[in-house]
Amino acid sequence: MKTKTLFLLGGMAALVALSAGQANAQDRSKTPKNWDYEIVDGKRVPKAKRQVNDDGSWREERRTGDCVEVKERSASGEIKITRTCDNKPD
Missing domain, CATH: 1.20.5 (Single alpha-helices involved in coiled-coils or other helix-helix interfaces)
Incomplete structure (x- = not known):
């Protein structure tokens, strides 16, 4: 026993x-919430900056190198994603 x-x-x-x-x-x-980046696969990646409106719509901007990705969601639920890159000549 x-x-x-x-x-x-x-x-x-x-x-x-x-x-x-x-x-x-x-x-x-x-990653703590007050930091402007998060750790992904051991590397620092900038956090997306999201602005939320009272009606439930939001706009999120994420930078990766020279590229910017903007995600927008309307109050009705439609999502629009726009990617732009600044290719600087050498």
């Missing part, structure tokens, strides 16, 4: 340790 109880307690302790390790890994991968 003592062996079964000891085995059960050991298994429960291992399970708790495993779940705590997963929670810590998830917390480390999140």
